[in-house]
Amino acid sequence: MLRRAIRLLAATLLVLPAASAQSVDTAQYLPVARSLLGAGMRTMNAYALLRELVDVAPHRLSGSDGQRKASDLTAMMMTRLGFTGVRQEKVMVPHWVRGKTEEAVVAGPTPYRLNICALGGSVATPGEGITAGVVEVHSFEELRSLGPRAKGNIVFFNRPMDPTRVVTFEAYGGAVDQRSRGAVESARAGGVAALVRSMTLRLDRVPHTGAMGYNDSLPKVPAAAVSSVDADSLSALLSRTPGLKIHMTLDCRTLPDAPSANVLGEITGTEKPDEIVVVSGHLDCWDKGQGANDDGSGCVQAIEALRLLKSAGLQPKRTIRAVMFTNEENGSRGGRDYPVEPARQHEHQVAVLESDRGSFAPRGFTVEGDAAIVQKARRWSPLFALFGAAEFTAGSGGTDISPTIKTGVPGFGLDVENQRYFDYHHSDNDTIETVNPRELELGAIAEALLCYLISEEGL
């Protein structure tokens, strides 16, 4: 490993001449980096934590029993590991509940059942369901161009994620308006429901849920995701079946806001205990699959990062805090409340890290802050080359840490190999069997090292 480390260091420094002035800084942390790497890869403990999390609480949607179990479990994990300041900071969260019935059947002599699931936040259909025609569109513009023809119909939004986008998050960003605003635009056009092609780059029969919203000045119509295979089938059926009708039934509902919490645990800083480096994920997830990648991974990596630092016998100057945020999926209340929680008044947040892009092999970090922060972080890049994670690029930190970043705190998002992420995202596919223990652990190790470097060196 040493030979490789030296080769990587040499190679990286070769192309980073500006970093040479800091190379002494960087080199002194090489033993720490190697120690964290060895301790992580020998134990693969992040995977064991994830196994425990998804076994105890596979479904962790805000306000659910599963979420409460997950909060208690992760607090217990951190206590068990000897973290300090383990606590739950109360956050009130939306409480939406999926119904028992989620059906969409193409009527006809041989009815065809589409695989659908309600979008998070959707209202129910009337008890007897909705029977209506279908108009297929690929954009809100196309929907508007239909004029009154959408009236009384189910609006079927069927624009796929762009497969030519190599960064799958960009492909998601280019399609997700259909999910988040489809019900609003359907209602605006006089539609009676929205049926949205699942946000995935894979062709399969699994529907992918996710957040959606309403506009209080428009009728609230029910909205569901349909699997990519069924979206293609429905499109083909529509093209050859004039007057095709769908019977759709959903019995989901929204309950009053419920108590939830951000869960915190720490290694207290030896010199500047009130200066905080946060490493985080979000503990809530959709009620499909097990939220193993979104974002069980990020939570267990945060806990594992602190465990690795403790097991290496490191005593950071600043406090390093693991945070399991609540309610990322349908409200972001945990992230919103964190920086304004009264306890924050006595603290200085030095940096916030989040892992919320799945359990895959790390490639580096996106950095959200001014250019000097990016440059400063890049000094450390040769150390991260040990883990194959040397890329520090300007980019978004993460949803939960965004409100804190907006207060002027630099943010870092663990960047990972992302081709498979939307195969699983928000669906029954997101289970622990898709997680590779080594890839998951490497992310935790990279986070541990970055937290430690920031703790010791500042930003």
Place this chain on the structure above:
Amino acid sequence: MLRRAIRLLAATLLVLPAASAQSVDTAQYLPVARSLLGAGMRTMNAYALLRELVDVAPHRLSGSDGQRKASDLTAMMMTRLGFTGVRQEKVMVPHWVRGKTEEAVVAGPTPYRLNICALGGSVATPGEGITAGVVEVHSFEELRSLGPRAKGNIVFFNRPMDPTRVVTFEAYGGAVDQRSRGAVESARAGGVAALVRSMTLRLDRVPHTGAMGYNDSLPKVPAAAVSSVDADSLSALLSRTPGLKIHMTLDCRTLPDAPSANVLGEITGTEKPDEIVVVSGHLDCWDKGQGANDDGSGCVQAIEALRLLKSAGLQPKRTIRAVMFTNEENGSRGGRDYPVEPARQHEHQVAVLESDRGSFAPRGFTVEGDAAIVQKARRWSPLFALFGAAEFTAGSGGTDISPTIKTGVPGFGLDVENQRYFDYHHSDNDTIETVNPRELELGAIAEALLCYLISEEGL
């Protein structure tokens, strides 16, 4: 995509000041890179080819019917796609056949059946099997230190791959001597068989086969791989069971050498048709799983690379040749014969590329050649950043292209995210369901672009 491309270009050029003189060269190929990317990601054709290959010929060990079917199929694929010069260059290959019986049972009141498989090239046990005691060792040195205690026993080599090696190929390199030379060292110590812990970083019950050799001056003893879980169980049993015996039966055998072939297909160069850029994989694979990652992927990526260039309407100056090598797994005869085949006398090999590290997301290329070649290739790095594959590092090209590289031809190995590779390698786990169509296609696109750049610009 353009915005990202520009950002990546800018970022890469920023850290590669030496490349600025060549940035004009590089920029002119950006439309080609984007065209290949679009054509590949929209069709995902490499996956369709792989599906066809593993359906027609899941087992393709040298000398087998499956291998012949695979040669004919890939020749047919290339003819179907309009490649020129499609042909099979004859190569004689070893012909080893796994038997119907592969058993190793720990004797005792409640017999425990270990999951094993013969190593490729092993002799059979006597028909009634071998019953013998077991000595566990972790190195050849430890075996030698046992002196006569190994005599008459089965030698159990149980040193795991080092989990702390981030580059899994290095972990493999540090353990595979047990598989390749275990039978020889067992025989040298007076042992009656070799049982080798599977070369994998995963704990499961699937044995991983692979090549092994004999020394003609020593007895040939049978050799088998045992799954990692069973290796741990056997080790635990040994520690508490004095005199433990195993009954082991294998009925594999080696037949006379058989005819096989390297399969070739081309896009003929418009200006320098006798100057050849090779892009390759190996078509043979072990008789376990489907060889989807090792190395069906590399073969279909080579075909897909040429298809992409044709579909983009590109007419390369030099000839670009796809080669499916034969017999990488147990003899490397295809790679050995390629540079000395009479047809090569009228050709100049400009560069040889190989993909043989699995179907995973590409990160760049290893470059085997003098330092000037590495520097020259790095000029193009910003283009490959489009595919997340911008890393050009000095390193081995690949087993099949190694004999050609030794004649002075620069070699390039597709480098990929490799954490999962040995989970599947040489075992029943290596099936198409482990392959992500996008990751596979990105590798083919990166290869297509590199072939084209070398064709147009030389090296």
